[in-house]
Amino acid sequence: MTRLFNDPAAFADEALEGFTAAHRRWVRPVTGGVVRAGATPAGQVAVVIGGGSGHYPAFSGLVGRGLAHGAAVGNVFASPSARQIHSVAAAAHAGGGVLLMYGNYAGDVLHFGQAAERLAAEGIETRTFAVADDISSAGPDESAKRRGIAGDLPVFKAAAAAAEQGLPLEEVLRVAERAGGRTRSFGIAFSGCTLPGADHPLFTVPEARMAVGLGIHGEPGIGEEPLPTADEAARLLVETLLKELPQDLTGPAGQRAAVILNGLGSVKYEELFVVYRKVAALLGEAGVEIVDPEVGELVTSFDMAGVSLTLTWLDDRLEELWRAPADAPAYRKGALDTPGPDQDGEPVTADGQDTAVPVDNAGPATPAVPAASDASRRAAATVLAALDAVARVVDSHADELGRIDAVAGDGDHGIGMRRGSTAAHRAAAEAHRLGAGAGTVLSRAADAWADKAGGTSGALWGSILRALGTALGDQDTPDARRVAGGVTEASAAVRALGGAEVGDKTMVDVLVPFADALAAATAEGLPLTGAWDRAATTATAAAAGTADLLPRKGRARPHAEKSLGTPDAGAHSLALITRAVHGALLDHH
Ligand SMILES: Nc1ncnc2c1ncn2[C@@H]1O[C@H](COP(=O)(O)OP(=O)(O)O)[C@@H](O)[C@H]1O
Ligand SMILES: O=C(COP(=O)(O)O)[C@@H](O)CO
Numbered sequence: 001m002t003r004l005f006n007d008p009a010a011f012a013d014e015a016l017e018g019f020t021a022a023h024r025r026w027v028r029p030v031t032g033g034v035v036r037a038g039a040t041p042a043g044q045v046a047v048v049i050g051g052g053s054g055h056y057p058a059f060s061g062l063v064g065r066g067l068a069h070g071a072a073v074g075n076v077f078a079s080p081s082a083r084q085i086h087s088v089a090a091a092a093h094a095g096g097g098v099l100l101m102y103g104n105y106a107g108d109v110l111h112f113g114q115a116a117e118r119l120a121a122e123g124i125e126t127r128t129f130a131v132a133d134d135i136s137s138a139g140p141d142e143s144a145k146r147r148g149i150a151g152d153l154p155v156f157k158a159a160a161a162a163a164e165q166g167l168p169l170e171e172v173l174r175v176a177e178r179a180g181g182r183t184r185s186f187g188i189a190f191s192g193c194t195l196p197g198a199d200h201p202l203f204t205v206p207e208a209r210m211a212v213g214l215g216i217h218g219e220p221g222i223g224e225e226p227l228p229t230a231d232e233a234a235r236l237l238v239e240t241l242l243k244e245l246p247q248d249l250t251g252p253a254g255q256r257a258a259v260i261l262n263g264l265g266s267v268k269y270e271e272l273f274v275v276y277r278k279v280a281a282l283l284g285e286a287g288v289e290i291v292d293p294e295v296g297e298l299v300t301s302f303d304m305a306g307v308s309l310t311l312t313w314l315d316d317r318l319e320e321l322w323r324a325p326a327d328a329p330a331y332r333k334g335a336l337d338t339p340g341p342d343q344d345g346e347p348v349t350a351d352g353q354d355t356a357v358p359v360d361n362a363g364p365a366t367p368a369v370p371a372a373s374d375a376s377r378r379a380a381a382t383v384l385a386a387l388d389a390v391a392r393v394v395d396s397h398a399d400e401l402g403r404i405d406a407v408a409g410d411g412d413h414g415i416g417m418r419r420g421s422t423a424a425h426r427a428a429a430e431a432h433r434l435g436a437g438a439g440t441v442l443s444r445a446a447d448a449w450a451d452k453a454g455g456t457s458g459a460l461w462g463s464i465l466r467a468l469g470t471a472l473g474d475q476d477t478p479d480a481r482r483v484a485g486g487v488t489e490a491s492a493a494v495r496a497l498g499g500a501e502v503g504d505k506t507m508v509d510v511l512v513p514f515a516d517a518l519a520a521a522t523a524e525g526l527p528l529t530g531a532w533d534r535a536a537t538t539a540t541a542a543a544a545g546t547a548d549l550l551p552r553k554g555r556a557r558p559h560a561e562k563s564l565g566t567p568d569a570g571a572h573s574l575a576l577i578t579r580a581v582h583g584a585l586l587d588h589h
Contacts, residue, residue: 001194001303002193002194002195002196002197002198002302002303005196005197008195008196008197008198009419011053011076011196011197012052012053012054012073012074012075012076015053015056016029016033016034016053016060016073017029019034019056019060019061019329020034020060022329023329024037025037026063026064026327026328026329027060027063027064027329030070030087030088030091031084031087031088032072032073032080032081032083032084032085032086032087032088033050033059033060033070033071033072033073033080033084033087033088034060034063034070034071034073034088035063035069035070035088035091035092036063036064036065036069036070036092038065039094040069040092040093040094040096041094042094042095042096043094043095043096043166044069044094044096044163044164044166045096045097045098045099045162045163045167045168045169045172046069046070046089046092046093046094046096046097046098046099046163047067047068047069047098047099047101047156047159047160047163047172048068048069048070048071048072048085048088048089048092048098048099048100048101049062049063049068049070049071049072049100049101049102049152049156050071050072050073050074050079050080050084050085050088050100050101050102050108050112051072051073051074051079051080051102051103051105051108051152052073052074052075052076052077052078052079052080052107052217052454052455053073053074053075053076053077054076054077054193054195054217054300054301054302055216055299055300055301056297056300056330057297057298057299057300057328057329057330057331058103058152058153058298058299058300059071059072059073059152060073060329061328061329061330061331062152062153062156062328062330062331063328063329064326064327064328064329064331064332065164065325065326065327065328065336066157066160066161066164066324066325066326066327066328066333066334066336067156067157067160067326067327067328067331068101068156068160068328069092069160069163070088070089070091070092071088072084072085072087072088072089072115074107074111074454074455075415075416075419075452075453075454075455076195076196076412076415077195077217077410077411077412077415078107078412078415078416078419078453078454078455078458079102079105079107079108079110079111079112079454079455079456079458080108080111080454081111081450081451081452081453081454081458082111082112082114082115082118082450082451082459083115083447083450083451084111084451084454085100085111085112085115086115086118086119089115089119089124089126090119090122090124093119093124096163096168096169097124097125097126097127097168097169098116098119098124098125098126098127098169099126099127099128099129099159099163099169099172099173099176100112100115100116100126100127100128100129101128101129101130101131101152101155101156101159101176102128102129102130102131102148103130103131103147103148103149103152103216104130104131104132104144104145104146104147104148105147105148105217105456106456106498106553107454107455107456107457107458107459108130109130110456110459110460110497110498111450111454111458111459112128112130113128114459116128125169127169127170127173129155129159129173129176129177129180130148131148131151131152131155131156131180131183132144132145132146132147132148132151132180133146133147133148133149133150133151133152133155133180133183133184133185133310134146134147134148134149134151134185134186134187134213134215135184135185135186135240135241135244136186136187136212136213136214136221136222137213137215137222140244147215147216147219149185149187149215149216149262149299149308149310150185150187150260150262150298150299150308150310151180151183151184151185151310151312152299153260153294153298153299153310153331154179154183154258154260154310154312154322155176155179155180155183155312157321157322157324157326157331158175158176158178158179158312158318158321158322159172159173159175159176159179160326161320161321161322161324161326162175162321164324175317175318175321178315178317178318179312179318179321181246182246182312182313182314182315182318183310183311183312183313184241184244184310184311185241185260185262185308185309185310185311186213186237186240186241186308186309187213187214187216187262187264187306187307187308187309188210188211188212188213188214188221188233188236188237188306188307188308189205189210189211189214189221189264189304189305189306189307190205190210190211190227190267190305190306191204191205191266191303191304191305191306192204192205192304193264193265193301193302193303193304194302194303195302195411195412195415202217202406202410202411203219203406203411205221205224206224208226208227209224209225209226209227210224210225210226210227210228210233211223211224211306212224212225212236214264214304214306214308215301215410216264216299216300216301216304217301217410217411217412219408219409219410230271230274230275230277230278231275231278233275233307234275234276234277234278234279234282235278235282237261237275237279237307237308237309238279238282238283238286238309239282241309241311242286245313246313249313251287252283252286252287252288253286253287253288254287255287255288255289255313255314256288256289256290256291256313256314256319257283257288257289257290257291257311257312257313257314258290258291258292258293258294258310258311258312258314258318258319258322259279259280259283259290259291259293259294259309259310259311260293260294260295260298260308260309260310260312261275261276261279261293261294261295261296261307261308261309262294262296262297262298262299262300262307262308262309262310263296263297263300263306263307264297264299264300264301264304264305264306264307264308265297265300265301265302265303265304265305265306266303266304266305267305267306267307269295269296272295272296272307273295275307276293276295279309280293291314291319291322291323292322292323292333298330298331368434369431369434369435369436369437369440370436370437370440370474371437371474372435372436372437372438372439372440372474372475373437373474373475373476373477375475375476375477376437376438376439376472376473376474376475376476376477376478377435377436377437377438379437379438379472379477379478380431380432380436380437380438380440380441381432381588382438382584382585382588383428383432383438383441383442383445383472384425384428384429384432384441385584385587385588386581386584386585386588387421387424387425387428387445388425388584389580389581389583389584390421390424390425390577390580390581391418391421391422391424391425392580393576393577393579393580394414394417394418394421394573394576394577395418395421395422397414397573397576398414398415398417398418399414400414400572401413401414401417401569401572401573402414402415404566404567404568404569404572405569407562407563407566408551408560408562408563408566409569412455413457413569413570413573414569414573416453416454416455416457416458417453417457417461417573419452419453419454419458420448420449420450420452420453420457420458420461421449421461422452423448423449423451423452423453424445424446424448424449424452424461424465425445426448427444427445427447427448428441428442428444428445428448430444431444431445436474437472437473437474437475438469438472438473438474438478439469439470439471439472439473439474440469440474441469442465442466442468442469442472443465443466443469443470445465445469446461446462446463446464446465446466446469447462447466449461449462449465450462450463456498456570457507457570457573459497459498460494460497460498460507460570463490463493463494463497464490464493464494464511465490466493467486467489467490467492467493468483468486468487468489468490469486470486470489471483471485471486471489472486479528480522480526480527480528480531481522481523483518483522483528484515484518484519484521484522484523484531485519487514487515487518487519488515488516488518488519490511490515491508491511491512491514491515494507494508494511495508495512498553499553500552500553503549503552504549504551504552504553505546505549505550505551505552505553505563505568505571506551506553506568506570506571507568507570507571507573507574509542509543509545509546509549509568509571510539510542510543510546510571510574510575510578511574513538513539513542514535514536514538514539514542514574514578515535516538517534517535517538517539518531518532518534518535521534521535528585528589529582529585529586529589532578532581532582532585533582535578536575536578536579536581536582539574539575539578539579540575540578540579542571542575543567543568543571543572543574543575544567544575545567546567546568546571546572547564547565547566547567548564549568550563550564551563551568
């Protein structure tokens, strides 16, 4: 149970504030996360990691010399936004380029990818790497779809140690790719985790039972077995990982491996040591030489009672990098040769200049708005009313959306949609107050939604509103056909960004038929309210139909069978939103 919090919506920001206050020797706060207290040495590749809150020490606890140069920190169990990632990377960059590293989750992939594009457009050479070590989340033939769990640590560390040695960006990326290809993890769980403010865990494991193959976000396991002894748990973990060696290894005997026995949050260290005792014995019997083992909480999931084992199969180069010294708040090894940052943590550059960057978690200051026609300003009032209706309907259904998402996902859909829609409405109201046209009101709402929600839906809803804003613009009177055209553009943008198609059990299963129905109805000459009403009815039916589909995209994919009979969370929220917007259109007609 997570007990100590204030406003659950502020948990991530307040935790980060407390972390940076406690660890000024190592880190300093910047908008969107933290960077090292000491400046990145000129020309060194900046390794910037990141992900959702709720996994400490991942990710801010791994910022320090010999490890990451910065960490972008998202809301609870949600990827940081592209704006946050961009801000941290720009603060950490010192001319050597940036390698963005994160766990392989849809939201992270979308937001880190968008941040990489923005950094590159500004002339900062950027590469990305997603850690995909969780062998329970996809088969060896689909390893690129696997989730990132505690394998984050050895892979992040290999790349960061290479950067510390002064290697250029492409070589640091190659190190990350090799370490990632030789790292595999597997986990078990005895209870789910409870998010701040929640009164029940995201999933439960029956008494005297064990969930096999868990995620780090409360995703359910892929199987269930009787509660094991510590030795039996160790045997399950070791034997499962020894069944899948890197392709170039003919067997474990004679190999060297970095070994991490990771506690997910409420398994005590002594319990871990009892399990590790057997893990070490079994690996020894298999002829594996263990190098610098780690036993402890390295990638957690709040109070989840669970354990994961990670093996990184070392070659000489990877062993050198795994053994290399590091000095971060939650991970210290060896001794670094040159003095670290200023002892009291004052951020300094080589010439002693203070490099503190003001923290702006409230988001960018509100810039002025472009000129708009009176017609577009009037339309902006309707857009604002629609976004108010969106925020209200999401807020009233947030718990239901979380329950649906928890069946096969991580249960945070309602939280993310509430954060995003509330921020979008707030940004739209400010833009409207400043006299913005419909297009600018929507584009400001888009940025706010993506920035505050993070996660997959944050990136996707940002692209929906951005496409609509572009279609409506600030000059023309947005008639029914122009609105329908904007929805069609939004549908195309979501499919381009997320790569999903109809039938994959995602929001696309609703967005495409909704856009098609709206286009058809407006082409028949129906007014916007009538056309939207017909399309919203189509959307509602399409969302219900997703209950019969198996997920082929997103986090729900590994639990395909579990989700049969339950609609897709994003599809359901989109259908609710289309109906709520129809109500706003009627009121504002
Ligand atoms: N590639 C994709 N394209 C379109 N929609 C997607 C995709 N992946 C996931 N989704 C949608 O996102 C919803 C989950 O949103 P969210 O809770 O933000 O995800 P996460 O917690 O995985 O970041 C899913 O129910 C689905 O509708
Ligand atoms: O959950 C995380 C990111 O995945 P989303 O797809 O954004 O939910 C985060 O905790 C790990 O980075």
